[in-house]
Amino acid sequence: MRLGAHVRTDTDPIGTAEDMGADLLQMFVTDPQDRKMPKPEPHPDTDRIRSSPIDVVVHSSYIINVASLNNRLRMPSRKAVELQAAAAADLGAIGLVVHGGHLGDGEDDAEGFANWRKLFERQADKGGFAVPIFIENTAGGDHAMARTLESIERLWDAVGDFDQAGFCLDTCHAWAGGEDLVGLVERIRDITGRIDLVHLNNSRDEFDSGRDRHANLTDGHIGSEVLVEVARAASAPVILETPAEGVADDLAFLREQLA
Template identity: 55%
Template sequence: MRIGAHVDPAEPLDAAAARGADAVQFFLADPQGWKSPAARPDAEALKTSDVDVYIHAPYVINVATLNNRIRIPSRKLLLAHARAAAAVGAKGLIVHGGHVNAGDDIAVGFDNWRKTFAYAEKEGGLPLPILIENTAGGDHAIARRFDNLKRLWDAVGEFGAGFCLDTCHAHAGGEELLDIVDRVKSITGRIDLIHANDSKDTFDSGRDRHDNLGNGKIDPELVVAAIRAADAPAIVETPGGVEGQTADIALLREKAGS
């Protein structure tokens, strides 16, 4: 069982060593910006390391929206990050499901995701798995509620889309963690990665605020159970820097029998 952490992108391998992590996740560019990622001087070291690498796409990406001024650049930026992630040997590129605006037809949002994968195929294909992540808030979100997740997978499943299950997002988004893996796999057929996070807020709050395992509103045993059931690697995206994340990784290793 591979367990790691989301870290600062400056020295991800050093950050992994400091935490005793088997895996790292980081951004390749400003998560709130639209710039394409630059080549990394440590690309070869990342590719040949024993540490598994995952890349998180910028938060600004929203390929579901009906707003052309956001959707079209989002498609292009997603593909740029996919190529850059492959260049550092990443096992997957995580991207949020996105949303449509109030009053928009959400069915178009699902189809826009289909068009995103079709666009990537026309541009030469995606060089690594795209892992769509469930999100915590929004009444018009594409991947908050699992009824919408079903509609999304009807649109993108044929393209081999992967899935990243965030435990904080599920809890805050109104999806119970008990038996969550079975419910997700009945829709997607797969879980490629777990974001193992506690939540500062109550169930169905719609608020995306991560906490260290055992400090928030989620029973850590439910997080451990999800990791075991999914048989997938886990990344903690929790606060507290090296100390906080090292403790979270240790807890997961102890409880999950790693």
């Protein structure tokens, strides 16, 4: 099991990962908050990142919403997924994490799930994405595409037959979304058949809060032993997105507990 952490806006991601003893790292390839979703620029350390034994996963822009019924958001989002997947491949990444997205009040959820399918269909016509797309469950929103097990099942009915559709399980998001973490790995696998990546995060808020605020592994409302068991049961690469001041300690704690 490879364990690592998200490296935030770091010019030396490999050095940072080495300092904390990580087996893999997660990074952005563009400003995640930029609403223009520009084409990623080549990373100045590309050669070092590609040649390092430390694996890489890329997290896509937060602005991306491929489910949206708004053409002015959905169409740029589709293009951004394609371009950020290509940038991830340039770094030798194992995949691109993309949030499930959401719709607005009064909009038909079925159209959102259909838009997810169209993302993969349209890209398949171009030869597919440069890396697998790891769809991440989300914490809140009444019209979220991947908050509840029911919504994840509907999403997987739409995209599950595409080989490049993977799943990223975020523990804070699941907790905030009202899903019991005990036995969740098995319930997710019953739906998707796979878990490609785990975002192992504690939560600053109570169960079913709908709030996405991460805490360090031993500091939040989720029992640390429950988080360790999720990581063990998933048997997939683990990325910590916990607060930066404690992430190295979190990584050491997790490695010790899984030993």
